[in-house]
Structure formats: structure tokens, C-alpha cells
Amino acid sequence: MYDITQHPFFKRGIAVLVLAQSVLLSVKWDVDEQVTFPLATLSVVFTLIFVLEVTMKLIAMSPAGYWQSRRNRYDLLVTVLGLTWIVLHFALLNAYTYMMGTHANFSTAGKAITVLFRIVTGEDWNKIMHDCMVQAPFCTPDQHRYWETDCGNYAGALIYFCSFYVIIAYIMLNLLVAIIVENFSLFYSTEEDQLLSYNDLRHFQIIWNMVDDKREVRQKERGDEDTSAGRGGDAMAGVIPTSRVKFLLRLLRGRLEVDLDKDKLLFKHMCYEMERLHSGGDVTFHDVLR
Numbered sequence: 485m486y487d488i489t490q491h492p493f494f495k496r497g498i499a500v501l502v503l504a505q506s507v508l509l510s511v512k513w514d515v516d517e518q519v520t521f522p523l524a525t526l527s528v529v530f531t532l533i534f535v536l537e538v539t540m541k542l543i544a545m546s547p548a549g550y551w552q553s554r555r556n557r558y559d560l561l562v563t564v565l566g567l568t569w570i571v572l573h574f575a576l577l578n579a580y581t582y583m584m585g586t587h588a589n590f591s592t593a594g595k596a597i598t599v600l601f602r603i604v605t606g607e608d609w610n611k612i613m614h615d616c617m618v619q620a621p622f623c624t625p626d627q628h629r630y631w632e633t634d635c636g637n638y639a640g641a642l643i644y645f646c647s648f649y650v651i652i653a654y655i656m657l658n659l660l661v662a663i664i665v666e667n668f669s670l671f672y673s674t675e676e677d678q679l680l681s682y683n684d685l686r687h688f689q690i691i692w693n694m695v696d697d698k699r700e701v702r703q704k705e706r707g708d709e710d711t712s713a714g715r716g717g718d719a720m721a722g723v724i725p726t727s728r729v730k731f732l733l734r735l736l737r738g739r740l741e742v743d744l745d746k747d748k749l750l751f752k753h754m755c756y757e758m759e760r761l762h763s764g765g766d767v768t769f770h771d772v773l774r
Contacts, residue, residue: 486544489537498537505530531566538563584615604652609645616641684739685773692769695732696722723766729758732772 488494508527538560542550550556581588590596603609616636623635724732733742733751742751758767 485540489541489544498534501530501533528570531563531570534559534563534566584612588612600648603645603649604657606649606653609649613641613645616645680739687738688736688740688773691732691735692722692724692772694735695728696724722769724772725766726755726759729767729772730755 505527508523508530511523541556545556550560587595588599588602590599599612603612617638618634618636619638620635624633625635626633730751733754734744736742742754744751758772761767761771
């Protein structure tokens with residue numbers, strides 16, 4: 485995510501959108517809906533893209549790192565104001581029709597998705613359901629041209645809206661929240677809760693490099709072989725003799741440390757497992773780490 489937000493194409497794309505939004509703000513918005521609605525929709529799209537940009541930067545830099553930049557603070561302020569404008573804009577539009585109307589209906593796929601999203605938020609979804617349940621004489625029925633009538637279906641609306649709201653709002657959203665919480669607890673748990681921290685792995689790698697004194701020779705030999713074969717010279721997986729495992733275990737500190745005074749039996753057992761793993765031959769980095 486950090487590489488994406490720092491890429492020149494990403495920055496230039498956001499700059500172009502900022503300029504387009506500035507031009508959009510300089511255009512006169514008439515009262516006519518044919519002009520206002522497209523401009524409002526385009527402005528909403530730009531604002532949502534800016535929200536996505538802020539979210540990506542928050543993930544890439546962490547909230548603390550993001551807040552250190554004054555420019556990021558300004559971007560966050562403008563984005564929040566843009567979201568506030570979206571909420572007020574649609575709230576004012578819906579203030580004149582709490583039920584089915586010009587903007588709340590199922591005439592097109594886009595409007596239908598908007599209505600369903602509104603139902604998920606719980607905003608007067610029952611009023612939309614009641615409007616879809618209207619029967620004669622409170623509507624104009626048409627037996628031959630069903631799509632021309634403004635009447636609804638009592639049983640169909642009751643089953644559809646209630647099942648949709650229960651399944652989406654109470655089941656799917658809770659499952660989504662549970663998945664998000666589970667992933668956050670997995671990747672952002674404290675070091676006290678982790679089996680191995682990044683520092684533990686880094687310390688093990690440093691100790692391994694000290695013990696693996698033939699690592700550079702193998703890398704050079706492997707690089708020469710790859711060059712002669714027309715391949716890039718990648719580093720060969722590290723291996724050490726089994727006899728050096730004891731020396732490596734004595735150098736480890738922190739959570740990977742094996743105290744010879746308290747865990748002498750464990751130390752002998754680990755060395756025995758290493759000798760048995762490859763019949764006393766060389767062992768790899770990951771073998772010892774596991």
C-alpha cells in the first residue's frame with residue numbers, strides 16, 4: 485500500500501482529480517435538475533475517490549505517521565468536509581420524499597442499489613416497504629400494463645424487505661465486522677501476544693549470519709553459476725553443519741533463548757532433533773528456526 489501511494493502515477497492521478505474538482509466547483513449549478521444532478525454525482529464520485537486516497541495513506545503510513553504531515557491533515561479536513569456535504573446533500577434531497585419518489589425507487593439498477601444501501605443503514609426502510617405495499621383504492625391499478633401502475637404487492641414487499649434487512653443488516657454485516665476484527669487481532673496484536681515478533685526473527689537472522697561463515701562463498705559460487713547459465717544470481721538458502729547448531733543456540737537471546745541452566749534437557753533434545761533431521765548433515769535456516 486505504501487508503494488502504491490508513493491508511486492508517481494498515483495500522485496499525478498490525484499492531482500488531476502483535485503484540478504477537476506476545482507473546475508467543477510467553479511461551474512454554476514443551476515436549479516434545473518438536469519444540470520444539478522450530474523454535477524452533484526460527479527462531485528460525489530471525486531469525494532469518494534479522495535476518501536479512498538486518505539484511507540490508503542492511513543494504512544500505508546499508520547495514523548500516527550499520516551498525522552505528522554500538515555498537508556495530510558489538510559487533505560483529511562477537506563475530505564471530511566466533502567463527506568459532510570454528501571450527507572447534507574442527499575439528506576436535503578430525501579427530505580421531500582421519505583418514501584418512494586424521484587430519487588428513491590427501483591426504476592433503474594443504480595437507483596435500486598441506492599435504495600437498498602439506504603435500507604441497510606436503517607433509514608426509514610419500513611416506510612419504503614409500506615410504500616411498496618400500497619393497494620387500490622390508494623393507487624392506480626393496471627392489469628394489462630403492470631409496469632405502468634403505481635400499485636405494489638403487499639405480501640411480496642413484506643417478504644422481500646424484511647428478509648433483505650435481516651439477512652444484510654444482522655447477518656452479513658456482523659460477519660464482515662467479525663472478519664475485520666479477526667484480521668486486525670491477527671496482524672496488529674501486541675508483541676506480548678505474538679509467538680514470534682519481527683525483532684525475534686531479525687535477531688535470529690543476525691546470529692545465523694554470524695555462525696554461517698561460508699554464506700558469502702556460497703553466494704559468490706551460486707552467482708557465478710547463474711551468470712554462466714544466463715540467470716540472475718540469487719542468494720542460496722543458508723545451511724550450516726549440525727555441529728554448529730549448539731553454538732547458534734547458545735548465542736540466541738530474547739524469546740528464542742535457551743537457558744542451559746534451566747532448560748538443559750530441552751537444549752539436548754533440540755540438538756538431537758537437528759542431528760536426526762538430515763542424518764548429521766547440514767541443516768537449513770528454516771529447519772533451525774522451526
